[in-house]
Every structure is written in structure tokens, then in C-alpha cells.
Amino acid sequence: MHSTALSALTVQVLWAGFLVSMVFGAITQRTRFCTMGAISDVVSYGDWTRMRQWGMAVGVAMIGFSILAYGGWINPSKSIYASTRWLWLSALVGGFLFGFGMVLGSGCGSKTLVRIGSGNLKAFVVFLVMGVAAFATLKGITAVLRVATVERVGIELSQGTTLTDWAASALGVHATVAGMALSLVIGGGLILWASRERSFRHPENYIAGVGIGGAVIAMWWVSGNLGHVVEHPETLQEAFLATNSGRMEALSFTAPMAYALDWIILFSDRSKVLTLAVVSVLGVIAGSAVQAVVSGDFRWEGFGGTEDLANHLIGAMLMGIGGVTAMGCTVGQGLSGISTLSASSFLAVAGIMLGAVMALRYQNWRLERAV
Numbered sequence: 413m414h415s416t417a418l419s420a421l422t423v424q425v426l427w428a429g430f431l432v433s434m435v436f437g438a439i440t441q442r443t444r445f446c447t448m449g450a451i452s453d454v455v456s457y458g459d460w461t462r463m464r465q466w467g468m469a470v471g472v473a474m475i476g477f478s479i480l481a482y483g484g485w486i487n488p489s490k491s492i493y494a495s496t497r498w499l500w501l502s503a504l505v506g507g508f509l510f511g512f513g514m515v516l517g518s519g520c521g522s523k524t525l526v527r528i529g530s531g532n533l534k535a536f537v538v539f540l541v542m543g544v545a546a547f548a549t550l551k552g553i554t555a556v557l558r559v560a561t562v563e564r565v566g567i568e569l570s571q572g573t574t575l576t577d578w579a580a581s582a583l584g585v586h587a588t589v590a591g592m593a594l595s596l597v598i599g600g601g602l603i604l605w606a607s608r609e610r611s612f613r614h615p616e617n618y619i620a621g622v623g624i625g626g627a628v629i630a631m632w633w634v635s636g637n638l639g640h641v642v643e644h645p646e647t648l649q650e651a652f653l654a655t656n657s658g659r660m661e662a663l664s665f666t667a668p669m670a671y672a673l674d675w676i677i678l679f680s681d682r683s684k685v686l687t688l689a690v691v692s693v694l695g696v697i698a699g700s701a702v703q704a705v706v707s708g709d710f711r712w713e714g715f716g717g718t719e720d721l722a723n724h725l726i727g728a729m730l731m732g733i734g735g736v737t738a739m740g741c742t743v744g745q746g747l748s749g750i751s752t753l754s755a756s757s758f759l760a761v762a763g764i765m766l767g768a769v770m771a772l773r774y775q776n777w778r779l780e781r782a783v
Contacts, residue, residue: 414645415645415646418641418644418645418653421638421639421641421653422639422653422654424638425634425635425638425639425653425654425688426654426686426687426688426691428634428638429631429634429635429654429688429691429692429695430691430692430694430695430698431695432627432630432631432634432663432692432695433627433631433663433691433692433693433694433695433696433698433699434695434696434698434699434702435623435627435630435699436522436623436624436627436663436695436696436699437525437526437529437695437696437697437698437699437700437701437703438699438700438702438703439619439620439623439624439627439699440522440523440526440620440624440696440700441526441529441530441699441700441703441704441707441709442616442619442703442707443465443616443617443619443620443623444462444620445462445465445466445469445620445624446462446519446520446523447466447514447520447523447742447746447764448514448515448518448519448520448523448742448768449462449519449523450462450463450465450466451463451765451768451769451772452515452768452772455769455772455773456772460609461611461612461617462620464605464606464609464612464617464621465606465617465620465621465624466621466746467602467603467605467606467621468602468603468606468607468617468618468620468621468622468625469620469621469622469624469625469628469747470599470602470625470746470747470750470751471598471599471600471601471602471603471606471621471625472599472603472621472622472624472625472626472628472629473599473624473625473626473628473629473747473748473750473751474595474598474599474602474750474751474753475595475596475599475600475603476625476626476628476629476632476751477591477595477628477629477632477751477752478588478591478592478594478595478596478599479592480629480632480633480636480637481587481588481591481592482588482589482591482592485633485636485637486632486633486636486637486640486660487636487660488574488576488587488588488591488752489572489587490636490650490652490659490660491632491636491659491660491661491662491752492657492659492660492661492739493574493739493748493749493752493754493756493757494572494573494574494659494752494754495572495573495756496568496569496570496571496572496573497566497567497568497569497573498566498567498568498569498573498755498756499562499563499565499566499739499756500565500566500567500755500756500759501562501565501566502558502562502563502565502566502737502738502739502756503738503739503745503756503757503759503760503763504738504759504760504762504763505562505734505737505738505763506562506733506734506735506736506737506738506739506760506763507734507738507745507759507760507761507762507763507764507766507767508734508763508764508766508767508770509730509731509733509734509737509738509767510666510730510731510734510735510738510741510742510763510764510767511734511763511764511765511766511767511768511769511770511771512727512730512734512767512768512770512771513726513727513728513729513730513731513734513767513771514727514731514742514764514767514768514771515727515767515768515771515772515775516723516724516726516727516730516771517538517542517723517724517727517728517730517731518534518535518538518724518727519535519538520665520731520741520742520743521542521665521666521669521731521735521741521742521743521744522663522665522696522741522742522743523535524538524539524542524665525539525665525693525696525697525700526696526697526700527700528697528700529696529697529698529699529700529701529702529703529704530700530701530704530709530710530711531704531710531711531712531713532712532713533712533713533714533715534713534714534715534720534724537715537721537724537725537728538724538727538728538731539669539728540673540728541724541725541728541729541732542666542669542728542729542731542732542735543669543670543672543673543732544670544673544732545728545729545730545731545732545733546666546667546669546670546732546733546735546736547670547673547674547732548732548733549732549733549736549737550667550670550736554733555736558733558736558737562737573754573755573756574591574752574753574754574755575594575753575754575755575758576590576591576594576752576753578755579593579594591753594753595753598753603621606621624747625747627663628662628663628743628747628748628751629751631661631662631663631688631692631748632660632662632748632751634688635652635655635660635661635662635688636652636660639652639653639654639655639688640652640653640660641653654685654686654687654688655687655688655689656668656671656687656688656689661688661689661748662747662748662751663692663743663744663747663748664689664692664740664741664743664744664745664748665692665693665696665735665741665743665744666731666732666735666736666740666741666744667689667735667736667744668689668690668692668693669693669732670732670736671687671689671690671693672689672690672693672694675687675690734767738760738763738764739756739760740757740760741764742761742764745757745760745761745764746760746761746764
């Protein structure tokens, strides 16, 4: 492939990623899809509707990923979540910090971007602080702490760290067959669980579940198929165009916030180029903004006071640090990662949910004391 064709393909990948992210942002804005909101609804009101939306999205993404792998359109072993070292403590601790922070910050990373698109100035502050905290945890002071603590704890597994790898090794079958079987059982079970509740059977809920899950699948295809180059003309090695990791990526929003700020601040530096991570951040904001304006939901919103500001600042820092430590957020690990059946993703989601529940109880305790 010549350099001109490679540049044109890179542009196609970026535009495709931007459009997929716009759809994700529009659907999230329209349906109120939110992992933190889902947990809050269950804990505070016993309402499982949004949790069922999330379960359906996970199921759809999981089955879609396995179909792409089974059909040979993507290679699961090339994903950012594929590894032989299981950093289980990083996933748990990072997930817990992120989950606690997202409650204080009024939503996870993706929800923050969606709220920016609908005119929420609090979310813009969260984005800035979360992005800086994420960058510091990628390459700065908290990165040193991360590497010196939780990342020292891990288990080396020759067969890999996904449920697919374990099942294939135990049963002696091909990984794509094991992945398809597991995704149909787990993912299909989640879809059935979500659909069996009569009150859930509303078009908005199916738009949320199928639409969000479909966006994750689409991004896997964009990164792992459209942007896959067998032999890069400059390095003569396999490449995944427009990715920060050099591997196959899907939707995630913690590290991408850091990359987006880095791209904006150092825009004149020619080494800072657009990537799928950056355009996904911009795409979600744009999609949410379009949906908010069309539906009449766009309105400016600011902080209610000093305590409100403090909670959002602390929450943003915890999300930035926790999201990078866990290698993903409620979307990065909770949807994209878990669609690959990564064991770390399941642990990260458990940590996120535990942290969110603890934060909700903390907030309730504060309210009770104030009465």
C-alpha cells in the first residue's frame, strides 16, 4: 500500500470512528443510557430498567464481537484487552476508584461528554480535570504510583486472560468456537434477562440496548478491520491505523479524554495527530449536542455551590486515576472490554459497581446527617 492510499484510508477510519461516536452520543442523550444512573436507580428506587438497558448492550456487543472474530473480520488476540498478564488488582482498585468518582461527578466519562453536548458546564469542568488526572496516570506522577503499586501484582498466564482463552484451553477447541459459544450463553442470557420484564419492552429501551451495543461492534470493525494494515509501508509491520495503542481498540473515554486534551493543547506539534480516541470524544459531544438541540433538551447548567463543585472535582480526579488504572471506564471495560470476555473487564466492572454503591451510601449518609 502506497503512502497516499494509506493516508486516505486513515481519513476514512477517523471519519468512520467519528460517525459511530456521534451515533453513540445521540442514543445516550435520547435514551438516558447511563451505567451510574442504572446503579443509582437500583440502589435508590429498586428500578432495574436502565440496568437492563446496560445488560442488553453488553449482550449485543459480546455476541457481535464473537461474530466478527468467528467470521475472520477481526483478530481478538490483537485487541488492546488481550494479554498474558492478568493485572487483577489494577482492575479492582481502578474500577473501585472510578465507580466512587463517577457518583461524585454525576456520571461516568461517556455521560460527562454527553452532558457537555447538552449544555452542562459542570460536565465541562469534570472533563478538564478528568483528562488531566488521566494523563498524569498515563505518564505523570500518578503513573509512577500506579506502576509501583497495583501493577506489581499480577498473574502470568500463558494461555491468555480472557474467558475465551481459558475455555479453549480447557476444552481443546479453537478460540473462535469457544468465544462464540460463551458469548451466546452469556450475552444471549443477558439479552433474555433484559427482555423478559414486560415493562422493559419499550422502543426507547431497545434503542439503548441494541444501539449502544451496536456502536461498540461498529467501532471494533472500524479499528480491527477497516483500519487494519497487514504490512505498513514504513515499518513493514502489521498496523492498526489511527490508534494510540497500536492495537485494535473500541469505544473508551478515560484515556481518550487525556489524548484529546493533549491534541488540543499541542495542536501545532505535527507529531500530535488525530486518533480514534480523540475523534470519539469529539463525536460523542457532537452527537449529544445535535440530539439535545433537536429534542429541545439543550440548556445551560452550572454548579449549585461550593460543595457541588468540590464533589465534582474530587469525582473527576478519581475517575481519571481509576479509569487509567483499570484500563477502562464503564464503556471501555464495561462494554468494549467485556465484549471480548476479558477477565480483567469483569473484575473492573465489579469494582466500578462496588465503588458506585459505596459512594451512593456515602451521599445518603451525608443527607441524613444534614437533616
